Amino acid sequence: xxxxxxxxxxxxxxxxxxxxxxxxxxxxxxxxxxxxxxxxxxxxxxxxxxxxxxxxxxxxxxxxxxxxxxxxxxxxxxxxxxxxxxxxxxxxxxxxxxxxxxxxxxxxxxxxxxxxxxxxxxxx
Numbered sequence: 001x002x003x004x005x006x007x008x009x010x011x012x013x014x015x016x017x018x019x020x021x022x023x024x025x026x027x028x029x030x031x032x033x034x035x036x037x038x039x040x041x042x043x044x045x046x047x048x049x050x051x052x053x054x055x056x057x058x059x060x061x062x063x064x065x066x067x068x069x070x071x072x073x074x075x076x077x078x079x080x081x082x083x084x085x086x087x088x089x090x091x092x093x094x095x096x097x098x099x100x101x102x103x104x105x106x107x108x109x110x111x112x113x114x115x116x117x118x119x120x121x122x123x124x
Contacts, residue, residue: 007053009049010053013029013035013046013049014029014030014032014035015027015028015029015049015050015053016028016029016030017053017054017057020057020058020060020061021061022061022062023058023059023061023062023092023093023096024058024061024090024091024092024093025054025055025057025058025061025089025090025091026054026088026089026090026091027050027053027054027057027088027089027091028086028087028088028089029046029049029050029086029087030086031084031085031086031087039081041081041082041083042081042082042087042109044076044078046087047076047078047082047087047107047114047115048074048076048117050087050089050105050107051074051076051089051091051105051107051115051117051119052071052074052119053089054089054090054091054105055071055074055091055103055105055117055119055121056069056071056121057091058091058092058093058103059093059096059101059103059121059123062093062096062101063123067123067124068123068124069101069121069122069123069124070121070122070124071119071121071122072100072119072120072121072122073119073120074117074118074119075117075118075119076115076116076117077115077116077117078114078115079113079114079115079116080112080113080114081114082107082109082114083109083110085109085110086109087107087108087109087114088107088108088109089105089106089107089108090105090106090108091103091104091105091106092104096123097123098123099122099123100120100121100122100123101120101121101123102118102119102120103118103119103120103121104116104117104118104119105117105118105119
């Protein structure tokens with residue numbers, strides 16, 4: 001099964017999935033001024049989006065044919081503002097059961113950790 005290539009929201013924010021394999025993914029959002037909030041830093045929703053998509057991609061790599069997944073919940077800790085640099089998200093599946101997968105993501109800006117996220121995804 002192949003990960004969907006048509007993803008209009010990802011196109012809107014410039015999100016690129018760079019790799020997906022064995023319960024792990026790497027995603028990137030190139031910096032652009034359109035992603036800034038009024039405080040001149042990347043909007044927290046963009047950072048959340050890269051974590052959510054990275055988690056979905058990582059779970060996807062573990063699914064059997066005919067299965068799909070959906071976000072149940074994500075908790076994110078913003079550690080510092082993202083600079084005017086690309087965002088990179090590294091995600092891995094921590095545990096996968098029959099119906100739920102648990103994941104962790106680290107989001108980097110200019111090679112510095114700016115956020116950590118944990119989440120769970122339903123498996124159908």
